[in-house]
Amino acid sequence: MGVQAATTNMASPINFVFLSCHFPPRFRFFAQRLKQKGVNVLGVGDESYDNLHYELKDSLREYYKVSNMEDYDQLYRAIGHFISKYGRIHFVESFNEYWLETEAKLREDFNIVEGYHPKEMAQFKRKSGMKKVFAAAGLKVAPGLFPTSLEEALTFARQTGYPLIVKPDIGVGAEGAKKLNDEAELTKHYVPNSNMFVEQFIQGNIETYDGLCDHEGNVVFYSSLKYSAGIMDLLNGDCESIFYYVVKDVPEDLRTKGDIAVKAFNVKSRFFHLEFFRTADDQLVPLEINLRPPGGISVDMWNYTNHMDAYGDYAAVILKEEVPEHKKTNQFGTYSARRDTWKYLHTHEEIVERLGKRLQLTYNMPNIFSPVMGNLAYIFTSDTMEEMKEAVVFIESRAK
Secondary structure (H helix, E strand, C coil), X not given: CEECCCCCCCCCCCEEEEECCCCCHHHHXXXXXXXXXXXXXXXXXXXXXXXXXXXXXXXCCEEEECCCXXXXXXXXXXXXXXXXXXXXXXXXXXXXXXXXXXXXXXXXXXXXXXXXXXXXXXXXXXXXXXXXHHHHCCCCCCCEEXXXXXXXXXXXXXXXXXXXXXXXXXXXCCCXXXXXXXXXXXXXXXXXXXXXXXXXXXXXXXXXXXXXXXXXXXXXXXXXXXXXXXXXXXXXXXXXXXXXXXXXXXXXXXXXXXXXXXXXXXXXXXXXXXXXXXXXXXCEEEEEEECCCCCCCHHHHHHHHHCCCHHHXXXXXXCCCCCCCCCCCCCEEEEEEECCCCCECCCHHHHXXXXXXXXXXXXXXXXXXXXHHCCEEEEEEECCHHHHHHHHHHHHCXXX
């Protein structure tokens, strides 16, 4: 535990602590772009320094290894060490919602002004807290409550009707969520004094509103993703795989409601990932907000689809520089993946040949993401929806 890298003599006005800097692996490019702009990037993680990617090593002013990222005292000592050597810390970030509360506590304990503090965490970590902010901003939300008894839960169900969704109030995405279709299922799954939130089931397709805000809260980049199926469908076994893609044009109503939500949550100097349900009658119902880029390797999808550098744009935001305006390209950017345990009709080599110049990146997903995201990912661009779907079929068709 402790310092595991030599330091340089470069002077910098900004000290940026990057928590869990080694994961996800491609987030090393945030460190790289920050360094290129003269920022002191100070890494903290539980991975051995020798195992860090060489590009990450080159981007860090210093790396402090802890034996356990869950041990707050170790993280506290890491920040104290950095302050003793480099002075005031200006930013503590991880780009990962798992560490959101840890970041907030470190900011409060070390008087770091930039970023959210513990008193603001309920609106971001608790789905019930998000719902209150959405509603206060005038956005229609699905009815929901914390039932204090089974009878209260049953009464709510009689008022709203089935199906219902029960899910942890604090949780990532659809993790732990379950669809309940009738009173018998609600009675079976009700747990007294639990962290479970009960909500009306909204039938619709998920559309995201994603982007980056500058230090004043202006949205300097925005995009949207659509999914072939819901993450909860995949986790519950209702479908075998999903693909998702960057849309060509963000619908005007999605951007309008997304901007309302971004302002309501006071997002500044960071990425955001908002999820909405679009219902059959074309209404948008907000689901949740995450203070991070969308998951997987979506940042790379942005970059390849829009011919941009989102990693560099973030560094510009931290330096309070102007972010270049990105012209939307007339392409879809798509994520499709395979699982190691399945046999497929076409070989990897055949996929590479079939996609040709449209194939932008292949990537082995970290094991922690593979249950949802698959193992071997392909990012490719397409001019039309038909072209995209044909490519997905070619990639994901399984051998009989």
